[in-house]
Amino acid sequence: METMTAVLILLVTVAASGGISPFVRRVPLPLIQVALGAALGGLSGVPIVLNPDLFLLVFIPPLLFLDAWRFPVLELRRLGFIILTLAVGLVLFTVVGAGHIIHWLLPAVPLSTAFALAAVLSPTDAVAVAGMAGGARMPPA
Known part of the structure; x- marks a missing residue:
C-alpha cells in the first residue's frame, strides 16, 4: 500500500508541476518537480521508498517515449x-x-x-x- 501511495504522490507532483511551471519560467521543471515531491512526501508522512525496478518500469519508459515521439x-x-x-x-x-x-x-x-x-x-x-x-x-x- 505504501508503494501505491508513493506512486500517487509522484503523479500528483507531476500534475501540479505542470500547472506551476508556466508561472516560474526561470526554474527548470525537474527542480520544481523535486521540490514539490519532497514537500508532498513530507506532508503525507509516508516514507517514499521506491524499488528501483518499479521506478525503471513505471517512470523511465514514458519519459523516453515522449522525448522520442517529439523529436523531429x-x-x-x-x-x-x-x-x-x-x-x-x-x-x-x-x-x-x-x-x-x-x-x-x-x-x-x-x-x-x-x-x-x-x-x-x-x-x-x-x-x-x-x-x-x-x-x-x-x-x-
Whole structure:
C-alpha cells in the first residue's frame, strides 16, 4: 500500500508541476518537480521508498517515449552523425577524464575501477539532458 501511495504522490507532483511551471519560467521543471515531491512526501508522512525496478518500469519508459515521439525525424536524419559523434565523444571524454581524476585523487582505487565509476557518472540519459536544456517542459495544450 505504501508503494501505491508513493506512486500517487509522484503523479500528483507531476500534475501540479505542470500547472506551476508556466508561472516560474526561470526554474527548470525537474527542480520544481523535486521540490514539490519532497514537500508532498513530507506532508503525507509516508516514507517514499521506491524499488528501483518499479521506478525503471513505471517512470523511465514514458519519459523516453515522449522525448522520442517529439523529436523531429528530418532533423535526426540530417544531424544524426553529429549527434552520435557528440554523444559518444562526451561519454568517452567523461569516462577517461573523470576516471583519471578519480584515480589521481584516490590512488588506492585501480584505474579500471575509476573508469567504471566515471562511466556511471557519464551523461547518457536523454531525458536528463533534455531537462537540463529546458526541453522537458510540456507544450501548452
